Amino acid sequence: xxxxxxxxxxxxxxxxxxxxxxxxxxxxxxxxxxxxxxxSTELGQDANTQTCPTCLGMPGALPVVNAIGIESAIKIGLxxxxxxxxxxxxxxxxxxxxxxxKNFQTSQYDEPIAFDGYLDVQLEDGETFRVQIERAHMExxxxxxxxxxxxxxxxxxxxxSLLDYNRAGIPLIEIVTKPIEGAGERAPEVARAYVxxxxxxxxxxxxxxxxxxxxxxxxxxxxSLRPHGxxxxxxxxxxxxxxxxxxxxxxxxxEIQRHAAVLNDGGTIIQETRHFHxxxxxxxxxxxxxxxxxxxxxxxxxxxxxxxxxxxVEEIRAGLPELPLARRNRLVAEWGITALDxxxxxxxxxxxxIVATIDAGADxxxxxxxxxxxxxxxxxxxxxxxxxxxxxxxQVARVAELVLKGDLNDKxxxxxxxxxxxxxxxxxxxxxxxxxxxxxxxxxxxxAVDEAIAGNPGIADKIRGGKVAAAGALxxxxxxxxxxxxxxxxxxxxxxxxxxxxxx
Ligand SMILES: [Zn+2]
Numbered sequence: 001x002x003x004x005x006x007x008x009x010x011x012x013x014x015x016x017x018x019x020x021x022x023x024x025x026x027x028x029x030x031x032x033x034x035x036x037x038x039x040s041t042e043l044g045q046d047a048n049t050q051t052c053p054t055c056l057g058m059p060g061a062l063p064v065v066n067a068i069g070i071e072s073a074i075k076i077g078l079x080x081x082x083x084x085x086x087x088x089x090x091x092x093x094x095x096x097x098x099x100x101x102k103n104f105q106t107s108q109y110d111e112p113i114a115f116d117g118y119l120d121v122q123l124e125d126g127e128t129f130r131v132q133i134e135r136a137h138m139e140x141x142x143x144x145x146x147x148x149x150x151x152x153x154x155x156x157x158x159x160x161s162l163l164d165y166n167r168a169g170i171p172l173i174e175i176v177t178k179p180i181e182g183a184g185e186r187a188p189e190v191a192r193a194y195v196x197x198x199x200x201x202x203x204x205x206x207x208x209x210x211x212x213x214x215x216x217x218x219x220x221x222x223x224s225l226r227p228h229g230x231x232x233x234x235x236x237x238x239x240x241x242x243x244x245x246x247x248x249x250x251x252x253x254x255e256i257q258r259h260a261a262v263l264n265d266g267g268t269i270i271q272e273t274r275h276f277h278x279x280x281x282x283x284x285x286x287x288x289x290x291x292x293x294x295x296x297x298x299x300x301x302x303x304x305x306x307x308x309x310x311x312x313v314e315e316i317r318a319g320l321p322e323l324p325l326a327r328r329n330r331l332v333a334e335w336g337i338t339a340l341d342x343x344x345x346x347x348x349x350x351x352x353x354i355v356a357t358i359d360a361g362a363d364x365x366x367x368x369x370x371x372x373x374x375x376x377x378x379x380x381x382x383x384x385x386x387x388x389x390x391x392x393x394x395q396v397a398r399v400a401e402l403v404l405k406g407d408l409n410d411k412x413x414x415x416x417x418x419x420x421x422x423x424x425x426x427x428x429x430x431x432x433x434x435x436x437x438x439x440x441x442x443x444x445x446x447x448a449v450d451e452a453i454a455g456n457p458g459i460a461d462k463i464r465g466g467k468v469a470a471a472g473a474l475x476x477x478x479x480x481x482x483x484x485x486x487x488x489x490x491x492x493x494x495x496x497x498x499x500x501x502x503x504x
Pocket of ligand 1: 054
């Protein structure tokens with residue numbers, strides 16, 4: 001067995017081989033009820049409280065398809081530039097597993113509802129890569145097994161297992177790419193960018209929250225290598241249920257290095273499923289992969305075929321929202337930023353927050369500045385995501401407004417933000433409590449200006465002599481004396497006035 005110690009370096013692997021990937025993403029739809037029965041899909045309920053004869057696979061129970069599930073599948077298909085089937089059926093995928101009480105999964109086989117599409121994804125440098133989509137089909141989730149008594153939570157070493165069928169029958173859409181070729185060393189980056197773009201699309205469509213950390217979206221990474229110049233694909237491995245963007249990239253990268261090591265040694269890659277381990281960034285062998293015929297697929301006799309009318313499909317198409325890539329391209333133009341700037345905003349998870357801040361009245365430049373500067377730094381320091389910070393877009397917009405009105409300068413605004421984050425209240429409250437308003441009142445500033453002039457006679461003389469630029473030093477002294485709260489522009493005017501000098 002190949003271990004991490006005899007991996008080939010990434011560069012060496014790419015020097016000999018081209019990676020070919022296939023990505024299979026499962027998305028749990030956010031429907032209120034399950035795919036084939038009326039049971040609730042709400043998360044976090046007591047085990048086995050959301051079940052019925054249909055999703056428990058009782059003899060004689062009959063499924064009925066969820067119309068919202070079909071509509072969601074069509075939305076996803078259209079957003080991925082797919083053809084929508086005029087007629088398709090569900091199929092039974094037969095296999096036994098304790099978390100699947102029917103002994104088959106209701107899925108789609110050779111008649112997917114959506115097929116032959118593509119998704120353009122953006123790489124870190126702003127370049128676009130087109131990923132071809134093979135199909136998007138409907139199926140249902142299985143129940144959940146919890147293995148008790150072992151050290152790892154896996155079945156090996158467990159004393160017993162618990163089964164919860166609340167998840168059994170929750171609608172899933174599986175989206176399968178065609179082989180992704182030609183990405184070369186950027187293959188892992190393409191995998192990550194694809195899953196991210198797909199997640200953005202799913203969220204924009206409103207069909208699922210697509211939270212990977214909650215298992216609402218998970219990715220199987222199929223990977224194979226072939227020597228440069230060869231057409232035939234190598235044997236692939238399938239790393240199952242990878243549940244973060246970073247892990248998708250790491251899993252692809254690791255498999256490239258592992259495959260290269262096996263092939264360089266003259267070994268053969270076994271077609272198998274593998275598990276990815278977050279802690280080590282490695283994969284280990286799962287089970288030998290079944291072929292499609294092992295599942296003895298056949299058309300589901302209890303469900304009628306699905307024949308979405310063209311009128312309905314066009315109605316759904318007309319109702320699609322602006323899709324994420326188009327939206328980002330529009331914002332890049334509107335905000336006058338580069339594709340690279342947009343990548344940073346996206347990486348920071350700041351896009352929706354910035355847009356919400358602009359919607360709350362801030363100008364685009366200020367909204368970007370605060371979220372990508374001060375707030376990104378705070379989030380980073382406390383190790384939380386931007387949207388978990390204790391400040392709302394409306395509050396950030398208010399800070400930006402106070403700066404625009406001249407009530408706050410940048411330095412004071414940072415203190416206000418700090419106060420809001422510390423739970424001292426909204427921006428106005430923090431300004432009041434901490435006494436942070438910019439002082440532009442002449443009587444309050446006059447004394448500080450007088451003191452600065454008296455304390456720096458040499459500089460004052462230079463200014464009297466016409467060196468207006470020297471006023472900066474006195475402004476600095478006043479700002480220091482007022483702990484940054486003075487209105488710098490007004491201070492400069494006062495200094496020049498008092499010294500009898502005019503600016504122009
Ligand atoms: Zn049910």
